[in-house]
Amino acid sequence: MSSHTIPHIVVIGGGFGGLAFCRNFPKGVARITLLDRTNHHLFQPLLYQVATAGLSVPDIAQPIRAIVADRSDITVLMDEVVRIDAPGKKVVGKSEELSFDYLVIAAGARTTYFGHPEWAQHAFGLKTIDDAVQIRRHILSAIERAELTEDLAERERLMTVVVVGGGPTGVELAGAFAELFLHTLKDDFRNVDPTKGRIILIESGPRLLNMFTPELADEAARQLQELGVEVKFNNLVKDIRHGSVVLPTETLLAETVVWGAGVEGSPIGATLGVPLSRGGKIKVEPDLSLPGHPDIFAIGDIVAMVDVKGTTIPGVAPAALQMGAHVAALVERSIVQGRRAGEVREPFVYWDKGTMATIGRSRAVAMAMGLQLTGWPAWMAWLVIHLMFLVGLRNKVSVVLSWMYSWFTYDRSSRVIYGVEPPAK
Numbered sequence: 001m002s003s004h005t006i007p008h009i010v011v012i013g014g015g016f017g018g019l020a021f022c023r024n025f026p027k028g029v030a031r032i033t034l035l036d037r038t039n040h041h042l043f044q045p046l047l048y049q050v051a052t053a054g055l056s057v058p059d060i061a062q063p064i065r066a067i068v069a070d071r072s073d074i075t076v077l078m079d080e081v082v083r084i085d086a087p088g089k090k091v092v093g094k095s096e097e098l099s100f101d102y103l104v105i106a107a108g109a110r111t112t113y114f115g116h117p118e119w120a121q122h123a124f125g126l127k128t129i130d131d132a133v134q135i136r137r138h139i140l141s142a143i144e145r146a147e148l149t150e151d152l153a154e155r156e157r158l159m160t161v162v163v164v165g166g167g168p169t170g171v172e173l174a175g176a177f178a179e180l181f182l183h184t185l186k187d188d189f190r191n192v193d194p195t196k197g198r199i200i201l202i203e204s205g206p207r208l209l210n211m212f213t214p215e216l217a218d219e220a221a222r223q224l225q226e227l228g229v230e231v232k233f234n235n236l237v238k239d240i241r242h243g244s245v246v247l248p249t250e251t252l253l254a255e256t257v258v259w260g261a262g263v264e265g266s267p268i269g270a271t272l273g274v275p276l277s278r279g280g281k282i283k284v285e286p287d288l289s290l291p292g293h294p295d296i297f298a299i300g301d302i303v304a305m306v307d308v309k310g311t312t313i314p315g316v317a318p319a320a321l322q323m324g325a326h327v328a329a330l331v332e333r334s335i336v337q338g339r340r341a342g343e344v345r346e347p348f349v350y351w352d353k354g355t356m357a358t359i360g361r362s363r364a365v366a367m368a369m370g371l372q373l374t375g376w377p378a379w380m381a382w383l384v385i386h387l388m389f390l391v392g393l394r395n396k397v398s399v400v401l402s403w404m405y406s407w408f409t410y411d412r413s414s415r416v417i418y419g420v421e422p423p424a425k
Contacts, residue, residue, distance in 0.1 A: 006030055006031060007030040007031075007101040007102060007335050008030065008032075008098075008101050008102075009025070009030045009033070009100065009102045009103070010033050010103050010104070011032060011106060012035050012036075012091065012104070012105050012268070013035070013036060013108055014034055014038075014064040014076075015041065015044070015106055015300060015320065016106075016317045016320035016389075017104075017106035017299040017300030017320035017321070017324045018034060018036070018106035018299075018300075019041060019064075019068075019324070020299075020321045020322075020323070020324025020325055020328070021104050021106070021325075021327055022068055022071065022324075022328075023324075024325045025332060027073055028073065029335055030073070031073050031075070032071075032073055033074075033075045033076075033098060033100075034064065034075070034076050034077070035077050035093065035098075036076070036078060036079075037078065037080040038078065038128075038129075039064060039065070039078050040061040040062060040129075042061050042128070043061070043389070044317075045317060045389070046059070046386065046399070047060065047128075047129075047131075047132050048126060048132070048176055049176065050129070050132035050133065050136065051126060051131070051132040051135040051258075052139075052173065052176035052177055052179075052180050053136055053180060053415035054406060055399060057133065058395075059395055059399050059402060060399075061129060062391050062392045062394075064076050066392075067391060067392070077093075079095045079096055080093060081268050082094055082271075084105070084271050084272055086273060086274070086290065086293050089101070089103070101295065102295050102296070102334075102335075103295065103296040104299060104327055104331075105299070105302060106298075106299050106300045106320070106324070107266035107268055108266055108300060108301045108302060109264060109265055109281070109301035109302060109315060110127055110263060110264060110265075110267075111127055111259060111262075112262050112264035112279065112280075113259065114262060119239075119240040119259070120259075121242075122241060122243075123240050123258065123259040124138070124257065124258045124259065125259050126169060126173070126258065126259075126260060127263070133419070135256070136415070138255075138256055139161065139180075139256045141417055142158045142159070142256055143192065143194060143197075144417070145158050146158040146159050146191075146192045147190070147191050147192050148191075155192060157243065157255055159198065160197065160198040160252070160253065160255065160256070161198070161199050161254060161255075161256045161258070162200045162245050162254040162256070163199070163201045163257075163258050164202045164257065164259050164261050165203070165259065165260035165262065166201060166202075166203030166204075166205070166209065166233075167208075167210070167211075168209065170201060170203070170261070171201070171208055171220055171224065172358055172359070173258055173260055174224055174229045175227060175229065175358065175359035176360065177199045178199045178228055178360065179227065179360045179410070181194045181195060181197040181199065181228075182195050182228065183410035184410055184411060184415070185415075198230065198254075199227075199228065200230045200254070201229055201230070202232050202235050203231065203235065204236045204237070204261075205233065205234065206233055207221070208221050208224075208231070209365070211355055212365060212367060213367065215372065216365040216367065216372055219365055220357065220359060220365045223360070223363045223365075223374075224359055232247070235248065235249075237261075240257060243255060245257055263279070263301065263315065265277070265280040265303075265304075267280070269282045269302055272296075274290050274291055274292070275291065276304075279304065281302055281304035282298040284298050284303055284304075284305055286307070286308055287326075287347055287348060288303070288305075288323060288326060288327055294345075297327045297330075297331075299320060299324055299327055300315070300323060301315040305348075307348055307349050307350050308347045308349060309349055311349075313350050314355075316355075317389055318351075318352075321389075322348075322350060323348060326348045329346075353368065353369075354366060354367055354369065355368075356368070356381060356382045361379075361410075362375060362379050364378035366378035366381050366382060368381065383403065387399065387400065
């Protein structure tokens, strides 16, 4: 059979979901085109460690072409999708237009500032490698500037970091920043004392980590406070300006502000003409297909879904991996066996393998299989799980060695400042 007569599957996104589909889909059944606006797969759960100088970029990223090099049926194209013509079965990119028989949308999510896009000028999001590198460069440059100034008030502002959002991203960032100041940088400077820097975590609600039990959420707050993080509950951000964050009762002066308070679906979802959630995510059918489009599927962070068991699907790597495998099986069956009129396909059911968040060296909280873990056991579980999901042997070895070195020495070798500092946030 000619390669142009077998079905063509287009996959948008080389993240966890898109790669899971490609890896689970058998050879010889269809030709697959994988589109991504970058040339690499990014291990987003460790992105905060790049931002806080714990890991380098190559530790958590790998070229997509290298990952699927053994699949001659998969073509990888670096292009940004502009819109999707669902009725016409076309994907329109900036450089190319592709027709498809089946489409898998795994385009992920982006940072949302909840109706205040102007805040993006002053608060870093953390969704891409560029975001992480900019945060690292910015905070290390701020401390260097603090070393130079004699103005004590300005020095304090330069050494203050505000993290907005008490979910896993915010908690992990705040803990990592605290360890960077307390341990890694403490002996590097002569005019400033990094241990006197302030790390402030802002949460709009009464507790951190809403997906955890109240007991684990309280434990996470306690562990952060042990590291010196100032946790401010019940504080809804009113405004973010250059060098300051406005709260209901005070204004915090800070050189570095990092936003970890929420995400919304990729904007390509709005081009589909199907129902979207308030956060711009695609509302899918139980089998992950789009309403009215049984040959188009959405998986991963771009999806807003409650499965048939009533579980709200979280935007985490395990969910995207499971979704990718599920859709791969459905599409294979549809191609090989054909689709019958009125056929009801198998619904997606999420298997929750647990939830965890790391706070620092030997500090973490985790829920898995009915168990609640804190401290060292939770931290070890976090390490093992993340190494399992990390793509590529080289990446696994590099991360293990970096973690071991950092654990024994508290040193973070990835704190070199390079590139041009962008305009002040």
